[in-house]
Amino acid sequence: MMPRESPLLTDLYELTMVQAYCCRGLTKTAVFEFFVRRLPASRNFLVAAGLEQALEFLEGLRFSPEDLAWIEGCGRFRPGFADYLERLRFTGDVHAMPEGTVFFADEPILRVTAPLPEAQLVETRLINLLQFQTMVASKAVRCVLAAPGKKLVDFGLRRAHGAEAGLLAARASFLAGFAGTSAALAAPAFGVPVFGTMAHSFVQVFDDEAAAFVAFARANPGNVTLLLDTYDTEAGAVKAAAAVKTLAREGIGVRSVRLDSGNLGLHARRVRAILDGAGLRDVAIFASGDLDEHALRRLTDEGAPIDGYGVGTRMSTSADAPSLDCAYKLEEYGGTPRRKRSEGKTTWPGRKQVFRRAGSSARSAFDVLTVDGDPQEGEPLLELVMRAGERVRPAPSLLDARERARAQVESLPDPLRGLAKAEPYRVEVSPALQELTRRLDREAAGLTGGRAR
C-alpha cells in the first residue's frame, strides 16, 4: 500500500493557501527557511541529512491525473484550480547546507526562494523529509561516538515507522558512520552495504541447535553469523564452536556469532572464552538487543569483547527524541523581510547565512548567524544547490556525505562529542541581523500601536 509520491501528501491548508494566493495574485518571490528552534535535551549538535530526497521531491513535483481528479471532485476548490495545479512545477532556487554538515539551533539548513505558491506548497513534505533523516543521523552519530572502532549495523527496519522511515533510516545511519544496514532494499536504493545474520526462528525449526548452525552455513557459505541465544547462550557457543570446526573441514568459514539477549557484556566474555578455548580467535562476536548510545558506551567502558553491534529500534525511531522542534518559515516576501512573533516561536527574519569560524587545532570555534550578503569571516555553510528548479551540480555521493559528517563531527569541540549535555556551542547573531530584527519590530509596533517584542 506504499503511498505514491503525490503532492497531496501535504497538509490541506497548503492547498487552500495556494488557492488564496492565486486568487489574490500573490505570486511574488517568497523566501522560506527550514531550521530547528531548539535542540532536543539529549543532543549537543545535529547532523543535516535528507537534502537529496528533498531535492528529488522538488524536481519531481507534479500533480497526476489522479491527484487532479481529487482536487476537482472534493468540493473544496474553485473551478480552474486543478488546471493551475496541473501546470505547476517547482521553479525556485534552493540553498542548503550539504548533507553531513553539523548544525545548531536557529541555523537554517535549507532556504527556498520561489514564487509564493510554490514555496508554500512544498512546506509539509520538505519538513517531513528533512526532519526525519536529520533526526536519525543525529541519533546514529551518537552511537558511532559511543562505540569507537566497532562495526555498527542498522537493525531498525521492523520497528521503524513504516517503509519510508525504515529505508531512510538505513541511509541516514550510514551517512552518520554506520557500516551498513539489515534492510536489503537499501542496497539497490542507495548503495548502502547490507548485513544479515540469522533469526531464532531458524534455530527453532531444527530439533537440534548444532544442526541448524551447520545447515545455515552450508546454504550461505559466504556469509555466516551464528545466533547463540535461542535457548542458552553459552551452551549455544559450545555447539557453535563444534559447528565451526565441522564447517572448516568443508572449507566454509564462520565470520562471527551473535548474542541477542541478557547481559551482553557478561555473555560476550564467556563466549569469547569458549571460542578462544576452541582456538577460534578469528570468530568475531556481534551483539544486538535494545541498544542505544548509552548501552554502547557502557559496553565500551567495560571493555566487552564485542566486535560489532546491531542497533535497531532506538536508533531508527530516535527513541529519546522522536521529533525535532523544527519549522519552515516565511522570512521574506516580495523583497521585504518578515518575522513571526507568536509566543515562544519568534524567528530571526530575512534570508540568512551561517558562517563557521575555525578555532585552534582545526576545531570549530563558533558560528555566526547573519543576513545573507553580510560579509563575515569563516566558512559559509549554505550553498546554492538548485537554480530555477534544476540542480546546479550532480548530487554528491552518499559516501561523500558520510565523509563530510565524519570530518564535521571530528572538528567539534570535545565536550560536544560526549553523550552528556555539554555547554552549548556558541552561535552568535550578527549585528546586522540584530539590527534587522529591531527594525522590523519597531515597524510592527508602529503599525499595530502594540507592544514591540
Add this chain to the structure above:
Amino acid sequence: MMPRESPLLTDLYELTMVQAYCCRGLTKTAVFEFFVRRLPASRNFLVAAGLEQALEFLEGLRFSPEDLAWIEGCGRFRPGFADYLERLRFTGDVHAMPEGTVFFADEPILRVTAPLPEAQLVETRLINLLQFQTMVASKAVRCVLAAPGKKLVDFGLRRAHGAEAGLLAARASFLAGFAGTSAALAAPAFGVPVFGTMAHSFVQVFDDEAAAFVAFARANPGNVTLLLDTYDTEAGAVKAAAAVKTLAREGIGVRSVRLDSGNLGLHARRVRAILDGAGLRDVAIFASGDLDEHALRRLTDEGAPIDGYGVGTRMSTSADAPSLDCAYKLEEYGGTPRRKRSEGKTTWPGRKQVFRRAGSSARSAFDVLTVDGDPQEGEPLLELVMRAGERVRPAPSLLDARERARAQVESLPDPLRGLAKAEPYRVEVSPALQELTRRLDREAAGLTGGRAR
C-alpha cells in the same frame, strides 16, 4: 523518492534464511504469531490496527524484475534462487483480531500459517506495518479519552517519520476516534475526512493581519478558520471579529478561529470573551501546538472554551512510546509446537487463541490465552481472514473498524480508560497452554540435558 513496495523491504536475513530453508527442503507448514511482549509503561491497553495494510502486503507479495536483478547480481545467493523467488507468492492462512480490537501483552493479534519460507519472508514488513498503526491508534485513543466531545484532528504529517508514517497515522488516528486529518492524501487513499486552517506564513505575506483574514476567507468561502497568533493572539481576535462581520455581509461564514501558541486555555478564555462580546457565539475555537493526551486532559479539566484540537507530532510519533516491544515468532513447525527461551524473551508456544469474558454491565472482565482448539467461554478474538493467500471476505470499512474501536474501548473497565497507569487487565493463561509449555520445557531439558526454565 517514495520506496516502491518491494519484498526487498525486509531484513537481509529473511532472504538468506529462505534460501537455507529451500536448500534443506524445510518447507512444511509453519505458524508464526505477532504479539506485544509488554505494554509501554504509559499504556493500559492497545488497539489493533494495520491488518488491512498487512493483508494487502501479503496479497501483493511478488518480486519484480528489478528485485530479481538485485538478487542475482548481489553475489549472496545461489543460482536458481531468483527463479524460486520469481514464482513465490503468499499462499498461507491468516487469523487475526479485527482492526479496532483492544488487546494486551502476550495476546497474538495475527497468526500466519504458511509454508515456512513464505511465513519467514514476510516477518519484517508485517512487524513494520502492524506495530506502527497499532502504536498510533493506541496513542490517539488516549487523546480521544482525554477530550470527550471535542473534535480532534491529526496534524502530525510534517513530523511523522516519512510519507508512509504520515499517511498511516492519519488512518490509525481516525480509526481511534479522531474526526479527521490535515493530510490531504488520506482522503483519496482512505476516505478519511480532511480539515485545514491557515498558516502563519499566510498572515505574514500581508502587511495587515485583517486583510489576510478577509483574503483567505474570500478565496476559500466554504472552509474558513482564521489563525490568530501570528503576532498577538488577543489583538488577532479583535481583528478576526471585525473580519467575520465584514465577511458576513458578503455571505461568507467563518467557522472558527485557531490558537497555536502560548497558554491555550488562557488565550481561549480571552478570545471567547472577545468573540462573544462581538456577538459571535457561533464561531468555534480550535487550538493546536505541542498537544498530547495530558495537555488535552488539563484543558478539559480547566474547562477551556475550546471546541476542537489539532494534535500533531506527539500523536503521530507516539512520542512517549515510539515503539512497541513486539515480535513475530515461530510457534509451530511441521505440526510440532516450538518455544524460544532466550533470556527475558520466552514465548508461549503453539498456535493460540484469545477469549474475552464479559463481566457485569457489558464490560470486559478478563481474557483467557489458550491453545487453539481449546474450548473456552467468551468471545474468541482471532478469526480467519485469509485462506490460501486470499481474503475470506471483503475488508471491513474503516468506519466499521472505528466503530469497533469505540465499542471495545467503551467496554473496558473504567480505570483502564484513564491516563494513569492502572492495575493491569487480567489475562489468564489456560491450563492447556500451561501444560503444553511445561511439556516442551521437559522435552527440551531431556534433549539438552540442561536446565529447564
